[in-house]
Amino acid sequence: xxxxxxxxxxxxxxxxxxxxxxxxxxxxxxxxxxxxxxxxxxxxxxxxxxxxxxxxxxxxxxxxxxxxxxxxxxxxxxxxxxxxxxxxxxxxxxxxxxxxxxxxxxxxxxxxxxxxxxxxxxxxxxxxxxxxxxxxxxxxxxxxxxxxxxxxxxxxxxxxxxxxxxxxxxxxxxxxxxxxxxxxxxxxxxxxxxxxxxxxxxxxxxxxxxxxxxxxxxxxxxxxxxxxxxxxxxx
Amino acid sequence: xxxxxxxxxxxxxxxxxxxxxxxxxxxxxxxxxxxxxxxxxxxxxxxxxxxxxxxxxxxxxxxxxxxxxxxxxxxxxxxxxxxxxxxxxxxxxxxxxxxxxxxxxxxxxxxxxxxxxxxxxxxxxxxxxxxxxxxxxxxxxxxxxxxxxxxxxxxxxxxxxxxxxxxxxxxxxxxxxxxxxxxxxxxxxxx
Amino acid sequence: xxxxxxxxxxxxxxxxxxxxxxxxxxxxxxxxxxxxxxxxxxxxxxxxxxxxxxxxxxxxxxxxxxxxxxxxxxxxxxxxxxxxxxxxxxxxxxxxxxxxxxxxxxxxxxxxxxxxxxxxxxxxxxxxxxxxxxxxxxxxxxxxxxxxxxxxxxxxxxxxxxxxxxxxxxxxxxxxxxxxxxxxxxxxxxx
Numbered sequence: 001x002x003x004x005x006x007x008x009x010x011x012x013x014x015x016x017x018x019x020x021x022x023x024x025x026x027x028x029x030x031x032x033x034x035x036x037x038x039x040x041x042x043x044x045x046x047x048x049x050x051x052x053x054x055x056x057x058x059x060x061x062x063x064x065x066x067x068x069x070x071x072x073x074x075x076x077x078x079x080x081x082x083x084x085x086x087x088x089x090x091x092x093x094x095x096x097x098x099x100x101x102x103x104x105x106x107x108x109x110x111x112x113x114x115x116x117x118x119x120x121x122x123x124x125x126x127x128x129x130x131x132x133x134x135x136x137x138x139x140x141x142x143x144x145x146x147x148x149x150x151x152x153x154x155x156x157x158x159x160x161x162x163x164x165x166x167x168x169x170x171x172x173x174x175x176x177x178x179x180x181x182x183x184x185x186x187x188x189x190x191x192x193x194x195x196x197x198x199x200x201x202x203x204x205x206x207x208x209x210x211x212x213x214x215x216x217x218x219x220x221x222x223x224x225x226x227x228x229x230x231x232x233x234x235x
Numbered sequence: 236x237x238x239x240x241x242x243x244x245x246x247x248x249x250x251x252x253x254x255x256x257x258x259x260x261x262x263x264x265x266x267x268x269x270x271x272x273x274x275x276x277x278x279x280x281x282x283x284x285x286x287x288x289x290x291x292x293x294x295x296x297x298x299x300x301x302x303x304x305x306x307x308x309x310x311x312x313x314x315x316x317x318x319x320x321x322x323x324x325x326x327x328x329x330x331x332x333x334x335x336x337x338x339x340x341x342x343x344x345x346x347x348x349x350x351x352x353x354x355x356x357x358x359x360x361x362x363x364x365x366x367x368x369x370x371x372x373x374x375x376x377x378x379x380x381x382x383x384x385x386x387x388x389x390x391x392x393x394x395x396x397x398x399x400x401x402x403x404x405x406x407x408x409x410x411x412x413x414x415x416x417x418x419x420x421x422x423x424x425x426x
Numbered sequence: 427x428x429x430x431x432x433x434x435x436x437x438x439x440x441x442x443x444x445x446x447x448x449x450x451x452x453x454x455x456x457x458x459x460x461x462x463x464x465x466x467x468x469x470x471x472x473x474x475x476x477x478x479x480x481x482x483x484x485x486x487x488x489x490x491x492x493x494x495x496x497x498x499x500x501x502x503x504x505x506x507x508x509x510x511x512x513x514x515x516x517x518x519x520x521x522x523x524x525x526x527x528x529x530x531x532x533x534x535x536x537x538x539x540x541x542x543x544x545x546x547x548x549x550x551x552x553x554x555x556x557x558x559x560x561x562x563x564x565x566x567x568x569x570x571x572x573x574x575x576x577x578x579x580x581x582x583x584x585x586x587x588x589x590x591x592x593x594x595x596x597x598x599x600x601x602x603x604x605x606x607x608x609x610x611x612x613x614x615x616x617x
Contacts, residue, residue, distance in 0.1 A: 060541075122490055125442075143556055241479040248491070302436040406546050
């Protein structure tokens with residue numbers, strides 16, 4: 001902990017385990033022989049301090065405080081006669097603490113590795129066949145799938161907003177569109193028209209437009225007997 | 236100085252573009268330009284002497300390591316068969332098929348907003364998706380679904396095992412970790 | 427044969443990912459696997475002898491040219507990509523996944539004692555960990571494991587290259603011993 005005469009720094013611990021590690025180290029005690037009363041007291045004092053300073057802390061801290069208090073109370077009970085093998089109640093906290101310390105040490109070690117992009121770099125080889133930068137290639141896993149789906153779903157949502165508020169085509173506009181198509185080509189298949197603009201909304205719109213145009217006698221709808229193709233033609 | 240040569244070598248090796256003499260000189264203000272020039276020429280010479288798999292060449296106003304033309308036949312092989320890697324378009328399309336199946340082409344195109352015929356075909360070729368049948372709507376479009384091979388690739392026993400959007404949301408970013416992809420000039424403040 | 431060595435050198439040089447021995451062998455069916463192996467080892471040796479700006483390292487199950495760490499100060503001046511920076515929480519979570527994989531979220535949180543959804547998410551985004559599938563227990567939670575990219579970033583050839591937690595423990599005890607010398611009979615168990 002860094003302190004100087006003019007400012008007091010409150011260490012912020014990410015979780016109760018971090019705080020415990022700090023306390024154990026500060027008091028220079030053996031993990032397998034934690035002075036539980038002292039550590040509990042300091043743990044609670046820290047939480048009080050946070051409260052005093054209006055700093056929110058997670059429920060995990062409260063849970064740990066309860067665990068510590070429980071261990072403390074069990075330490076006060078006399079050992080059950082005939083059950084001398086009973087485990088030291090402090091092991092409940094010592095064991096996970098040891099595991100946590102081991103992992104912290106492993107993390108320290110991992111960080112000391114020569115990291116690619118930080119300590120060591122790979123080359124940027126050039127060769128002629130490197131000619132497809134537009135095909136951004138992705139190696140994929142399950143997360144890439146769900147992440148892509150999430151992005152697509154988000155875009156989809158925005159599309160709808162645009163569709164309905166500003167960009168919504170009307171039946172009338174669709175009729176005009178179909179008429180201009182028929183001007184270029186006298187007959188069109190139903191499928192061609194429906195597929196011109198994919199999407200449920202546009203298909204419904206096209207369908208409504210065709211019905212409306214038939215009603216107005218602008219077009220004739222015919223079905224081929226043999227192949228079943230429905231065609232739309234200018235009257 | 237051998238170290239100067241190594242520094243130059245490592246810089247050219249890492250640079251995305253050919254590294255020009257001016258750039259080298261400006262990157263290494265503590266070294267005499269004349270020495271940089273000398274060591275760079277020495278380095279080029281070294282690679283020419285060695286006649287290895289690649290060499291140091293002067294191109295487009297700079298210096299770059301390039302493979303020697305003698306080995307292009309083999310290099311071409313490398314670029315051909317690479318493991319399953321998909322373009323962004325293919326990944327998007329595959330994702331839609333996976334999550335929305337059974338699905339028809341127009342649904343895919345509606346979600347992606349672009350023509351997807353080519354991508355569907357390549358996914359069919361890769362046997363990641365298959366034709367399930369035809370939908371009973373006008374035009375009788377083909378219906379697509381993912382394949383058993385798709386499950387194998389992703390180590391899934393069932394399509395229902397795909398991670399859900401809900402699950403991803405539950406991994407919400409509560410804390411701002413892996414903070415700012417900070418620009419390099421900030422580095423000092425962070426360490 | 428010198429040419430075999432050059433072919434191998436050019437292939438490794440050009441490959442975007444570390445090139446594995448198996449891949450090399452399959453790319454070069456006309457060359458005896460034993461010779462490929464011999465030449466590759468010779469190549470690694472050659473670069474170690476040379477002590478140049480970069481060398482050939484074994485990483486993520488393959489071989490790749492990388493700059494020697496001695497030159498990082500200069501390469502950073504090129505400022506091409508900002509390095510991956512992990513918060514302490516991310517580093518610890520990554521370590522847990524690395525050591526305990528395949529692992530589920532609640533295991534990670536049990537060890538860290540805090541909610542880790544956000545960190546897991548960032549690690550997934552960074553492609554350092556991946557979803558492996560689901561565990562066959564109630565709720566069918568997602569299983570996580572580290573990726574090949576993780577090995578690449580940390581310069582590990584295989585996940586087995588990590589020191590075991592047992593080794594960590596003795597390391598830790600040694601540190602403790604330095605602080606407060608323990609009885610001599612304990613020491614034997616440690617070494």
